[in-house]
Amino acid sequence: MIDKPEDEYRTPWIRWLIVLIVAAAGIAGIGVFHRFIVEPQQAVWNAEKPVHWPDIPLRVGTEVEDYRRPLGMVVERINDQVGCDILEISGDPLVRVIESTIEVGEESEDWAAAAWISEDGSRGEIRVFRPLMVSADIAVLWHELGHILGLAHDRSYAMRAITEESLDGPLRVPRFQDVDARALKQRYCEPKVTK
Secondary structure: OOOOOOOOOHHHHHHHHHHHHHHHHHHHHHHHHHHHHHOOOOOOEOOOOOOOOOOOOEEEEEOOHHHHHHHHHHHHHHHHHHOOOOEEEOOOOOEEEEEEEOOOOOHHHHEOEEEEEOOOOOOEEEEEEEOOOOOOOHHHHHHHHHHHOOEOOOOOOOOOOOEOHHHOOOOOOOOOOHHHHHHHHHHHOOOOOOO
């Protein structure tokens, strides 16, 4: 039997390819580890102003015609993700979606929208600022309803701080992190046992 000579060029190339594949798998593993292990395993609630709406489903609505359809879609999708009806569209809302103009010099001039809740926690507004927003899109409404329900900014797509720059590009349907959805369900949907 005749031994074939080792191809001196092919063998090092294959070795380097294997090293690159292993390195890429290691980097991907770090990302997965960070996403599922390192990131907070508890919902990030707004600590400055704790929110707990007593009447669920919370009635939301708008008089702005262009916002009705996206608001209805967001309410339906949030209820689906949480697993119960925590929000409902109403003609007599406790939380209204309104348009607001930006006054030069205000701190809010860099915001696309903001959530506001009354001091006694009985009413709220989602203010969509012009001229930054042409309309209230799904991502903005989802994010602000998250604040209305008590969530603070976190690493999930839905609750990251939304700026004008982050609204560029194709529209993605947001979602709460699973831990946030479970926390909303526990806070608003599961009956409290009293002793």
